[in-house]
Amino acid sequence: MRPLLYLFSLLLLGAVSPARAAPDLLIGSGSLTGVYYPAGGALCRLLARAPAKLPCQVVATGGSADNLAALSRGYLSLALVQSDVQLTTSPPPALYRLFNVHQEALTLVTRQDSGIGSLADLAGKRLDIGxxxxxxxxxMRLLLQAMAWPDETVAALSHLPGSERAQALCEGQIDAYAYVVGHPSSAISEAASLCPIRLIPVEGEAVDRLLQTHPYYQRTRIPADLYPGVDEAIKTIGMPAGLIAGPQIDEALAYRITQQVFNRLPQLRRLHPALSQLDRQQMIGEAGGLPLHPGARRFFVEQGWLPPLPAPAQHALRSP
Structure with a gap:
C-alpha cells in the first residue's frame, strides 16, 4: 500500500477535499490495529461533547510520516505523530503541536519458540519493520544503524501493514516484528491470541549510542502482565505521540480543542487503557520538533501552566 493511498481513496469518493472543507474535523491516526486509531476515536468522542461540540472523524492512515504529509496537503485537520518523526521530518512551517498524548514504546514481538531473546539474536532472522x-x-532503521550491522545481517526486512503482522508471525512467515505503540495494544494482544509470544528487550550498547545521538528517545518499560506469557516488565525505548494541527486550525479553534481536552482530562483517561496514565505536565512538556500552537499556548498561559512568551517572541495564527 502506498503511504497516502487510503486518504487518496477518500478524496476520490468525495469524503475529503482540500478545496472544500469538510464540516467535521478529520483526525489522522494509524493502522486499525494500533493505538493511534482508538486514541483518535477517543479524542473525537471527547471533542464532540458539550460545550465544545466539535464533531470529528478518525481516519486510518499509514502512520506518523504519512500524517505529516497529509496535514501539509490539507487532507487532515489534526493527526497523531510520534515526537521523533516530528523532529526527523521537515514539515512546512504551518504545522503546530497542540499537546502530547500517550507514551509509545518500541515493541519487538517474536514467537516463544523462535530462539530470539535479545537484539543480537535478530541476526539472520526475518524482521518486519512496518x-x-x-x-x-x-x-527501527535508526536502531539498526546504531547496531552497525551490514545489510545482509538481517535475513530479510519486510514492510507489512500492521493488520497483517500478527498472523505473519504466528504462521512463520516472519520471525519478529517491530511496533512503536502505546500499551496495552490490540495488535500485540492479537499476536498473543494466535500463538505464544515473547517481547524482546531493547537494551545494550547500540541502544546507549542511539540515546546519545537521538535524545528525544527515552528509556521506558512495557508493563508486565498485559499480554499472556509476558509476566515481566520489558526494557525498551519510547517517546510520546503528539496531536498536530494543520494550517486550517486557527488560534481560536486550537484554543477550543485544547480547552475541551484539558478540562475533561479524567473523561479522556477512561476512554482507552493507553490513555489512562495521561499526565498534564507530560502532555504540555517539550517532546517534538514542531512549535507549540499559539492557541494551545494561550490556554496554558491563562491556566498558569506556562509562562507567557517575551513580547518580541509572541506570534499568533489569524483566523481566515
Missing part, C-alpha cells in the same frame, strides 16, 4: 510511512519503520 511500512515506510510509519514511525515503526523510522525508529
Amino acid at each position: 511500512n515506510p510511512g510509519s514511525g515503526d519503520n523510522s525508529t
